[in-house]
Amino acid sequence: MKATFIEEPLLEFAGGGRHIDPRHGIWDYGPADIADPTPRVVRAAIVGPQQSIDGLGAWLDRCRLGIAAKPDTHLTHLYIPFPGFDLAQGFRSILSFTPRLTRAIPRRQLDALSGLHPKKAVENAVAIYDAELSALHDEPSCDVVIVCRPDNLMDAAMSKAPKVRDDTEVDGSWADGRDVIVADFHALLKARSLRYKQPIQIVRRNTWDPRFRDPHTGRVGANQDEATRAWNLHTALYYKNGGVPWRLPRTASDLTSCYIGIAFYQTADASLHTSVAQVYNQRGDGVIVRGGPATVSKEDRRPHLSEDDAFDLLETALQRYRIEHRHAPARVVLHKASNYTPAEIAGFNQAAHTERLDLLELLWLTSFDQLRLYRQGQQPPLRGTFVTLDDNRHLLYTSGAVPFYRTYPGHYVPQPLGIRTVQTESGPESLAEEILALTKMNWNQTRLDGRVPITLRTARTVGSILRHHGSDAPMSGRYAHYM
16 A cells, blocks of 8 residues: 655646636636637526525625625635625625515515425425526526525425436445435426526525524534635636636647536436436536436446447547537546446446547546544544555545645545546656546535546536436437536
8 A cells, every 4th residue: 555645736727827726716816718719708597585585685785895704713714705706806896786576576476385284395495486587587688597596495395206226426325215306396307408508506594694593403604615606606607708717727738528427317206217428528517418228237236338338428429528618628537426338438438439538538426435544643644645556556535634724624534536547647646646536626615625537527516417318308418417
């Protein structure tokens, strides 16, 4: 066993500026695409009860002028102020929302949800909000819709899961008869919204109201400090407006690389597993591809693709990439949270040959809880700690103590990602550095220490939404519609 340390990968911002932390990079340089165009105007609609619309609108006005950092802390790199959302600094953009783009939902409609079965309440709430999204679909002056979630709605309705293993989680968790979500407001509304041109951003009341007490948990306020909430929300809005907050740097000598995360999801009636792929390039652009059916293997109780379906999924993904970016990648790295069968390997390689790829690399990413590392004094390992177990098995701590933050910002003992090199030509440390960089490409949060690479995080999220979307229904290929 050999342990090394991978330095925190840099991100690229406006003017080629580089920093390891998304928030500090935007503060110092501005978003990566700010010169095209500048200034950027994010035209947002707001849907929800009038009280929530008023409260959120007032909070967004405060955010425009900036939000102070968390008080009384020495962790000044972890908790930084929000610089505001205007043309002078930070995102160098403005957020515009007008009464014309406000869709107030009558309180009586939402109050009526309280007496219903949770599953029925979720379905009725989605129908109410969907009617308002439909009204905004043809609105030319609307770029993104902010949805104020109902205060009195449970997170999800639950049911018993079938005893089928599912690899949509990187940690390999599976349904074994425990309660699982069958009606989730977030996923159901996202699925409905795929037919509309504007992405939606769902916001809870405790995002802007520190006095709000959740009626189901009894918790008051939010888990994050106010400045962090402002950073996260405005980054998501900027991206959903078509912006690129930050990118992975690329040198002229690098092969043009494309990263694809593959996951599986069950349809809403739990009758079929279907594959989904997130296709992602180094510049921050991603497209979503839905594949064919999968079969649960008797050997590992996980869904797998036939050779033909593996071929079709990768070929379709590469064709979509070419359409989006006007060129083909030279190198593709596949990330999968389950092992590769011989049929899948054969299908993926045939697609790579057909599409004339220079290089195809296959990685199996898992959670690993059989070994825990500590630094002297039982301190958690550093994020970036890389351990080689043998030629094909490696560990990477994507969570852990972050030297730049001068602390371990997590709440639990960090667990490493397991990396199995199934088919590779790059060195394992180079592949691990790419994975570490891809954990920073989640535009729903702005800390640098994401645990899961965006490839698999997105594929899992997309699957949870598409399970509620008809197999023949049109779907958006933009990641912005799913995050």
